[in-house]
Amino acid sequence: MSKFTFQMLLQCHYTGDKNNVDSLHVEHLVEDEWQELDLNIKTPGFDIFMYAILTCQHTYFRLNAEKYGLVLDSSEGLITVMADEHRNIETLNVDFNGKLIKGDATKEAVDSIVARMGLCPVSINLKDIPNNHIAVNFEPV
Numbered sequence: 001m002s003k004f005t006f007q008m009l010l011q012c013h014y015t016g017d018k019n020n021v022d023s024l025h026v027e028h029l030v031e032d033e034w035q036e037l038d039l040n041i042k043t044p045g046f047d048i049f050m051y052a053i054l055t056c057q058h059t060y061f062r063l064n065a066e067k068y069g070l071v072l073d074s075s076e077g078l079i080t081v082m083a084d085e086h087r088n089i090e091t092l093n094v095d096f097n098g099k100l101i102k103g104d105a106t107k108e109a110v111d112s113i114v115a116r117m118g119l120c121p122v123s124i125n126l127k128d129i130p131n132n133h134i135a136v137n138f139e140p141v
Contacts, residue, residue, distance in 0.1 A: 002085040005029075006046070008037065008054050010077040012062075017102075019062040019072045026051065046087055054079045054094070056122040061096045061136065064113045070103035073141045082131075091131040098138045105138035 007029040015022040026037040028047060037043075037051065058077050065072060075098040082091035094117070098105075114134050117123070 003090075004083045004085070004087070006050055006081045006083070008047075008050050008079045009034065010054055010058055010079075011074070012058065012077075013074045014062065014072045017066070017071050019066045019070075021062075026054070050079060050081060052122050053092070053126075056120040057094050057096070057117050057134070060117040060120045061098070061113065064116045065098060065103075065138075068103065068105075068109040068113070070098070070105055070109065070138060071101045073099045073101045075099065089126070089129050092126070092129045092133070093131075094134045096136050098136070099141045100138050101141055103138075110136050110138070 009027045009029075011025045013022045014020060027034045028037045028050070029035075037047065039048065039051065054077060057079070058075075061075065061077065062072060075096055077094065077096040080091070080093040080095075081089055083089050096117075114136050117134050117136070
């Protein structure tokens with residue numbers, strides 16, 4: 001039985017106290033090489049699906065960070081999906097690291113942000129995934 005691993009990396013810079021996106025760059029792993037994700041009519045559906053998960057998680061990450069007074073300079077998000085030969089997702093890992101300009105990322109704030117990320121509309125519409133993990137980390141610039 002074949003297993004597939006898919007990864008996407010999002011890098012974002014922000015402006016202002018509301019974590020407004022200033023620049024966004026997304027790459028995906030293709031045959032062990034990172035390549036810029038170019039969404040177009042020829043983009044494979046599974047890549048679009050993964051991007052939808054990643055961008056939804058990113059939106060909930062940055063907006064909920066702002067609710068806790070965490071002002072971001074930049075962030076990096078990595079999504080790793082492991083699927084069977086039919087592309088049924090068996091593992092979903094989402095990791096975000098934010099570079100803080102201002103704010104105190106308390107355990108309570110981080111736990112709340114992680115919980116809210118799990119409620120993004122794309123995530124709540126996924127079937128139960130046996131191994132599902134969301135992690136968030138903040139560090140000063």
